[in-house]
Amino acid sequence: MKLYPLFADLSHRSVLVVGGGVVAERKVAALRDAGAQVTVNSPALTPLLRRWVEEGSVAHRPEPFREAWLDRVWLVVAATSDRATNALVSELAGLRRLFVNVVDDAALSSFHVPAVIDRAPLMVAISSGGQAPMLARWLRERLEALLDPSLGALATLAARLRPRIRLRFGQPAARRRFYEALFAGPVASLLRQGHEAEARNDAEQALAAAPRAFAGSVVLVGAGPGDPGLLTLRGLRALNEADVILHDRLVSAEVLALSRRDAERIEVGKQAGNHHVTQAQIHRLMLGHARAGRRVVRLKGGDPFVFGRGGEELEFLRAHDIAYEVVPGITAALACAAYAGVPLTHRGHAQSVRLLTAHCQASNDTLDWAALAQEKQTLAVYMGVGELAQLQSRLLEHGRDPATPFAMVENGSRAGQRVVTGTLAQLAERAVVHAVRSPALLILGEVAALAGSLAWFGAPPLGAAPDIGDGGRAARVRPAARQDDVLAALHQA
Ligand code: SAH
DSSP states (O other): OOOOOOOOOOOEEEEEOOSSSSHHHHHHHHHTTTTOOEEEOOEEEEEEHHHHHHHHSEEEEOSOGGGGGGGOOOSSEEESSSSHHHHHHHHHHHHHEEEHHHHHHHGGGGSSOOOOEEEEEEEEEEOTTTSSSHHHHHHHHHHHSSSSSTHHHHHHHHHHHHHHHHHHOOOHHHHHHHHHHHHHSSSHHHTTTTTTTHHHHHHHHHHHOOOOOOOOOOEEEEOOOOOOGGGHHHHHHHHHHOSEEETTSSSSSSTTTTTTTTTTTEEOOOOOOSSSSHHHHHHHHHHHHHTTTTTEEEEBBBTTTTTOOOOHHHHHHHHHTTTEEEEEEHHHHHHHHHHHHOOOSTTTTBBBEEEOOOSGGGGGGOOOOHHOOOOEEEEEEEEOOHHHHHHHHHHHHOOOTTTTEEEEEESSTTTEEEEEEEGGGGHHHHHTTTTOSEEEEESSGGGGGGGGHHOOOSSSOOOOSOOOTSGGGGGGGGOHHHHHHHHHHHOOO
């Protein structure tokens, strides 16, 4: 059973508490505190209850419980030590659709009283639905220590300023920015030190001085290859401040989970859902949100400036006078190399690295194949899965050694990472045998041989040895059905 959380306004409302012992006393205290008009029904009372009755803040009925009383109250609490009485009160309240709490009896209760951290007007309530009260209490103690007592004063101050904040800032995003500064800035720290008047002054001044609208902006953030640990601290901060996040399909769910919960998230992957979001549409989205005063994060897989069209987006923003920043990310080549145990440069094996994307169709093939075919350099090839056969034949035609090792990294740094290794002569064939799928990055060069000995993350590399009778490796080969897709992709290329 899952409870519906509810905060009740009981001020000047009648509540009946059946029972007059210490448990009843605790309930009455909290109800009185909330401004309820409490009637206690019990022949005997604790000294404190008696005092409240004498001073007139609590009414008293010493006679046996009467059903008719239920018609005049909003809530009932049964806190006697007699289970039969509690059960009767619970049943009669239920017949009247009146919420009833039976102390320490979840089954007889139609409402539960949570453990509370009171920073009125701010209240934090915790309930385990009566299942694990010790856990709720333990959590309450921890939060009690975490939440400064001055939070109540901060809430009061925010309430006071609220109508004026609303008036001053038309845009919700601007309002939120002002509140964020109020809650985390000097005003909150003055309150923590007990300087309430100064805090009020400071807040008033800040409100008077704040610009009426904030200019929106765009931060281009590199999300890295998937492992959320590879996001930069600056990228994390941008995600926490964002009003809107426009993200690619390649950005992992784990990274997205780190962003502010109420930021609007829009997937603009080139294959988002089933529709196709064009670059022009992405530009329009960035512009529209930034012009509405929002902080936009344009979140891209890897690094925004490596095959990410980040440059085009900045040119667009610049042309439209929108402020921007760029937060680099760990690009797939660096991440895949690290997570496959392949150093991109290595003394004696490679003195240079090239990041390239191989579109081998004649129309947009501007690569210098002769240069790429030279030995002792590492090629990191993005977006290559459908292009491998052509890549392989071009490099061989231009004289790269057929025995040059490669490591193909699929889903680099993610839970399902696979690494397929072999030689240039076997490249396209091995990708088909292992049904390598996007996102995958090809590392080709002498250094790729090190994957065999330096691998540390995820499953061991699928080596170049024959797959049949190789002591279990064949079991890791994908089922044949999927190989058809890859073959088709290879033929299209
Ligand atoms: N801006 C990105 C690259 C975008 S292009 C970056 O800097 O990494 C998309 C290509 O990147 C994919 O086709 C694939 O080749 C590569 N890629 C991205 N993430 C990857 C990952 N986790 N594992 C393997 N390759 C990846």
